[in-house]
Amino acid sequence: MAKLVGNAIFGQSGGPTSVINASAAGVITEALKMDCIPKVFGAANGIRGILEEKFYDMTQEDPKELELLKTTPSSALGSVRYKLADPDKDPTDYNRLLEVFKKYDIRYFFYNGGNDSMDTCNKVSKFMQKAGYECRVMGVPKTIDNDLYATDHCPGYASAAKYVATSTMEVFLDARVYDTPMVCVLEVMGRNAGWLTAATAIAAYKGQGPDLIYLPEIVFDMDKFVADCKKVYEKNNGKLIVAVSEGIKDKDGKYISEYGSDLAKEKDSFGHAQLGGTAQVLANVLKKELKCKARAIEFSLLQRCAAHWASAADVEEAFTAGQKAVQYAVEGVTDHMVAYKRGEKNGQYVCEYVLVNLSEVANTEKKIPREWINADGTGLTQDYIDYVLPLIQGESKPPIEDGVPRFAKLKKVFATK
Numbered sequence: 001m002a003k004l005v006g007n008a009i010f011g012q013s014g015g016p017t018s019v020i021n022a023s024a025a026g027v028i029t030e031a032l033k034m035d036c037i038p039k040v041f042g043a044a045n046g047i048r049g050i051l052e053e054k055f056y057d058m059t060q061e062d063p064k065e066l067e068l069l070k071t072t073p074s075s076a077l078g079s080v081r082y083k084l085a086d087p088d089k090d091p092t093d094y095n096r097l098l099e100v101f102k103k104y105d106i107r108y109f110f111y112n113g114g115n116d117s118m119d120t121c122n123k124v125s126k127f128m129q130k131a132g133y134e135c136r137v138m139g140v141p142k143t144i145d146n147d148l149y150a151t152d153h154c155p156g157y158a159s160a161a162k163y164v165a166t167s168t169m170e171v172f173l174d175a176r177v178y179d180t181p182m183v184c185v186l187e188v189m190g191r192n193a194g195w196l197t198a199a200t201a202i203a204a205y206k207g208q209g210p211d212l213i214y215l216p217e218i219v220f221d222m223d224k225f226v227a228d229c230k231k232v233y234e235k236n237n238g239k240l241i242v243a244v245s246e247g248i249k250d251k252d253g254k255y256i257s258e259y260g261s262d263l264a265k266e267k268d269s270f271g272h273a274q275l276g277g278t279a280q281v282l283a284n285v286l287k288k289e290l291k292c293k294a295r296a297i298e299f300s301l302l303q304r305c306a307a308h309w310a311s312a313a314d315v316e317e318a319f320t321a322g323q324k325a326v327q328y329a330v331e332g333v334t335d336h337m338v339a340y341k342r343g344e345k346n347g348q349y350v351c352e353y354v355l356v357n358l359s360e361v362a363n364t365e366k367k368i369p370r371e372w373i374n375a376d377g378t379g380l381t382q383d384y385i386d387y388v389l390p391l392i393q394g395e396s397k398p399p400i401e402d403g404v405p406r407f408a409k410l411k412k413v414f415a416t417k
Contacts, residue, residue: 003036003330004036004107004108004134004136004330004332005036005037005038005107006036006037006038006105006106006107006108006135007037007038007039007040007041007104007105007106007107007108008031008037008039008040008041008106008107008108008109008110008326009040009041009042009043009050009055009104009106009108009109009110010024010027010028010031010040010041010042010043010058010077010110010111010112011042011043011046011047011049011050011077011110011111011112012024012043012046012075012076012077012078012079012112012113012142013046013047013079013080013081013082013111013112013113013114013116013117013120014079014081014113014114014116014117014142014143015079015114015143015144015304016073016074016075016079016304016305017073017142017143017144017155017156017159017160017304017305018073018156018159018160018163018304018305018306018307018310018314019142019155019156019159019307019310019314019315019318020074020075020112020142020155020156020318021069021070021072021073021074021075021076021408022069022070022071022155022315022316022318022319022322023112023140023142023155023318023319023321023322024042024069024075024076024077024112024322025066025067025069025070025319025322026318026319026320026321026322026323026324026325026326027110027112027140027322027323027325027326028040028042028058028061028066028069028322029063029066029067029323030322030323030326030327031108031110031326032058032059034326034330036330037108037330039057039058039059039104039415040057040058040059041055041056041057041058041104041106041415042055042056042058042077042412043055043056043077044056044077044078044412044414045077045078045079045080046077046078046079046080046082046111046113046117047080047082047084047097047111047120047124048080048082049077049078049080050097050100051093051096051097051100053100054414055414055415056077056410056412056413056414056415057413057414057415060411060413061410061411061413062411065408065409065410065411066408068398068399068406068407068408068409069408070315070319070396071307071310071315071396071397071398071399071405071407072307072398072407072408073304073305073306073307073407074305076408076410077410081116082120083116083119083120084119084120084123084124087123087126087127091127094123094124094127094131097124097127098127098128098131098133101128101133101135102133103417104415104417106135107134107135107136108135108136108138108326108329108330109121109124109125109135109136109137109138110138110139110140110322110325110326110329111124111137111138111139111140112139112140112141112142112322113139113140113141113142113143114141114142114143114145114147114148114154115143115147115148115361115362115363115364115365116363117139117142118139118141118148118337118358118361118362118363119362119363121137121138121139121337121358121362122139122335122358122359122361122362124137125137125334125335125358126335129335135334136329136332136333136334137334137335137358138325138326138328138329138333138334138336138337138338139325139336139337139338139358139361140155140321140322140325140337140338141154141155141321141337141338141339141340142154142155142156142318143155143156143157144156144157144159144160144189144196144303144304145157145189145190145191145193145195145196146193146195146196146366147192147193147195147365147366147367148339148361148364148366149356149360149361149364149365149366150337150339150356150360150361150364150366151337151339151340151341151356151361152339152340152341152342152351153340153342153391154340155314155317155318155321156304156314156318157195157196157314157391158311158313158314158388158391158392159306159307159309159310159311159314159315159392159396160189160196160199160303160304160306161195161196161198161199161202161311161388161391161392162199162309162310162311162314162392163299163302163303163306163309164188164196164197164199164200164299164303165199165200165202165203165206165209165392166203166309167299167302167303168186168199168200168202168203168208168209168210168241168243169203169206169208169209171184171186171241171297172203172208172209172210172241173208175239175241175295176239180238180293181233181237181238181239181290181292181293182238182239182240182292182293182295183229183233183239183240183241183242183283183286183287183290183292183293183294183295184240184241184242184294184295184296184297185242185243185244185279185280185282185283185286185294185295185296185297186200186210186241186242186243186244186279186297186299187244187245187246187277187278187279187280187296187297187298187299188200188243188244188245188246188299188303189245189246189299189300189303189304190215190216190245190246190247191216191245191246191247192216192247192365192367193216193217193365193366193367193368194215194216194217194245194367194368195368196245196303197213197214197215197243197244197245198213198215198368198372198380198384198388199388200213200243201213201379201380201384201385202385202388202389202392204379204380205385209241209243210241210242210243211232211236211240211241211242212228212229212232212240212241212242212243212378212379213242213243213244213378213379213380214242214243214244214245214248214377214378215245215248215368215373215377216245216247216248216249216367217367217368217370217373218373218377219249219250219251220248220249220250220256221250221251222250222256222259222285225282225285226285226286226289228376228378229242229286229289229290230289230290233290233292238292240286240290242282242286244256244278244279244282245278246277246278247278248278255278256278256281256282257277257278257281259281260277260280260281277296277298279296279297279298280296280298282296283295283296307396307397307398307405307407308397308398308405309395309397310395310396310397311391311392311393311394311395311396312393312394312395312396313351313390313391313392313393313394314391314392314396315396316396317340317351320351320353321338321340321353324338324353325338328355333355335357335358335359336355336356336357336358337355337356337357337358337361338353338354338355339353339354339355339356339361340352340353340354341353341354348390349390349391368380368384369383371383372384372387
């Protein structure tokens with residue numbers, strides 16, 4: 001097959017991770033090597049940047065800064081949460097994309113993101129084919145939620161899991177220093193899938209983790225939760241650590257975080273309303289039921305931007321996934337996402353790179369297998385530990401300058417036509 005000659009554009013979408021820029025580095029540096037790709041563009045804020053004709057000329061960047069992207073967190077080009085409409089109902093955005101692609105001779109489109117981003121890839125790919133415009137579209141996976149279908153794991157998950165596990169161990173040690181009762185409720189990201197909260201089980205595996213873990217895969221029952229906590233609290237002489245996913249729901253499908261609006265009707269001794277997220281709601285419940293101090297700890301953005309404690313395996317896999325996307329596209333592949341397949345060599349874990357059709361990935365969530373959650377729904381089995389440990393191996397740290405990390409500093413020169 002003759003090589004398709006034309007420019008390439010790369011965009012980032014959805015929530016950032018500590019390794020999404022590693023994939024960016026893989027795509028950009030590999031594309032710059034290809035003689036069939038004269039120019040490489042970086043979309044400012046994902047698909048919106050293309051629609052608004054705002055993207056950067058990556059050929060203007062210092063190669064050393066592009067290399068530093070491997071250890072720089074967040075989305076260097078800017079991210080976006082923008083859902084394209086059904087092209088059959090409203091083709092406005094698609095016609096605009098086609099106009100921009102033609103104007104800048106864009107023949108390669110690489111999009112880095114999670115479920116919704118793969119949906120965007122799928123829609124753009126199908127539209128371009130229908131319009132008769134040859135453009136190779138490739139999805140590059142990303143999400144700390146680890147919920148993309150058809151890939152063993154997702155870039156960004158291992159590093160976030162490593163951070164969550166480590167931070168949980170540190171909280172465990174801190175919460176045990178006093179001889180008085182102490183209850184901690186840890187809130188971890190994960191609206192519909194509990195992969196990231198499950199990482200607290202690594203800390204438990206090391207003997208310094210939560211006593212109870214609650215995931216969105218299991219319907220949450222407040223009465224059972226209180227009973228579970230009372231049992232552990234009494235057994236541990238007033239010590240209790242609980243880990244919960246932000247997206248746990250009750251049998252009626254109501255998020256536990258929504259209970260905060262009910263608690264807001266109650267006032268403390270100072271007349272203050274009790275508001276908060278999932279952890280705060282549950283901490284308030286335990287404070288009332290156990291009559292002790294209960295602290296809510298929300299990991300929030302820290303769990304997805306902690307590049308200083310990233311998994312070396314995660315960084316290298318993310319970078320390679322970006323490289324593979326370009327290589328496959330140049331070879332003639334389109335309408336696919338690069339996925340991970342778990343392999344083994346000499347008894348050791350290895351990551352293999354495979355292709356998955358975008359239509360299989362778009363808007364499909366992968367949840368933790370029920371058999372990896374204990375029968376009581378309050379912890380993880382050894383199957384999960386065996387799954388996750390190989391992914392968090394090695395430390396990838398940014399270079400240090402004046403005692404702090406030296407992250408990439410891109411020029412971000414806008415492309416002109």
